[in-house]
Amino acid sequence: MLDRLTLPLVGVLAVVLLVWYLAGNELMRRRGSRLAVWCKRAADNMGGKQAIKWFTLHSFRLEIEQVTTPIIRSAVLTGLVESWDVPVIWLWNRMNWRRDMVLAQLVLATQPMAGLELYRPGAILAGDAQHAARQEGWEEEPLDEFRIAPATERSQKLARQLLTDLEAQRPHLIRLSVRRRDTHLSLALNVPEPAAFRPEAFYELLSRLASTVDHA
Numbered sequence: 001m002l003d004r005l006t007l008p009l010v011g012v013l014a015v016v017l018l019v020w021y022l023a024g025n026e027l028m029r030r031r032g033s034r035l036a037v038w039c040k041r042a043a044d045n046m047g048g049k050q051a052i053k054w055f056t057l058h059s060f061r062l063e064i065e066q067v068t069t070p071i072i073r074s075a076v077l078t079g080l081v082e083s084w085d086v087p088v089i090w091l092w093n094r095m096n097w098r099r100d101m102v103l104a105q106l107v108l109a110t111q112p113m114a115g116l117e118l119y120r121p122g123a124i125l126a127g128d129a130q131h132a133a134r135q136e137g138w139e140e141e142p143l144d145e146f147r148i149a150p151a152t153e154r155s156q157k158l159a160r161q162l163l164t165d166l167e168a169q170r171p172h173l174i175r176l177s178v179r180r181r182d183t184h185l186s187l188a189l190n191v192p193e194p195a196a197f198r199p200e201a202f203y204e205l206l207s208r209l210a211s212t213v214d215h216a
Contacts, residue, residue, distance in 0.1 A: 025057075028081050032058035034194060035079045035100055041199035042206075046075060071109055071210045076183075078103040082192075098124045099190040101174065104206055108184040112213050116155040118148050118162070119175040125188050129175050146173075158216045165208040169197070178213055185213055 036052065039062050043050055047068030054060045058081035065074050080101045083089045093099075101124075115136065119129035126147075133140055133149035140149035148159050158178070163170055174188040187209065191197060 025084075027084050028058040031100055032056075032060065032079065032081045035081060035102070035191065036060050036062070038191070038194040038199050038202075039077045039079055039102060042202045043075070043077060045200060045203040046072060048074075069207065071207065071214055072106050073109050074107045075206075076105045078105070093124070099172075099192040100194075102189055102191050102202075104185075104187045104189070105183045106185040106187075106206065106210060107182075108210055108214060110214050112178050112180050112184050113216060114154060114158070115177070115179045116148060116150065116159060117175070117177050118143065118146050118159045118173075120145065120173060121147055123174045125175040129177065132177065158212070161212050161216070162209055165205065165212055167205075169205060176209075185210060 043064045046064050048064050048066040052062045060079050062077040082099050117129045117133045119126050138150035140147050141151040172190040177186045
């Protein structure tokens with residue numbers, strides 16, 4: 001009996017996985033296009049020159065040079081769409097706070113006075129944040145639902161100001177880092193529903209964060 005059922009069950013499973021894969025890829029393509037348009041509209045508020053590079057049909061990098069805002073000199077917006085094509089990967093991503101994500105990397109007009117790493121434990125970029133903190137020789141400790149490094153009073157004060165700037169987007173924060181060299185401000189944020197978070201509001205959020213770092 002089991003031998004007679006095995007082959008049909010394997011066939012059904014193969015069909016289900018194939019349909020899931022095809023439907024998932026189409027969904028990822030559409031979500032990637034939607035996220036790219038959303039990022040472009042946010043970048044339009046910065047002025048300057050834009051150039052987009054697609055890595056796949058659902059991941060891209062948008063570079064903005066000669067930004068006209070006074071605080072931000074240049075910016076890069078990287079979009080990564082949640083994987084829907086393989087059920088196991090989709091489930092693993094959901095368990096690790098992985099949704100459609102935008103990584104904003106800003107070079108500011110003024111070098112920050114100090115650096116920090118603020119990240120959500122267990123999230124997709126937690127390991128990168130921990131590695132970066134260790135390279136700087138920073139100790140870390142909990143800060144509400146996040147972890148922060150270095151664990152100093154000055155860093156905690158700045159981190160709380162930045163968390164206040166995030167307002168309603170705080171639950172979507174994955175990682176936020178400040179550096180005195182290279183990329184000064186990096187923000188990794190889940191954007192599961194771009195329609196509920198206006199591109200203009202994202203630009204305003206980046207401006208608030210940049211201003212807070214500039215005045216810290």
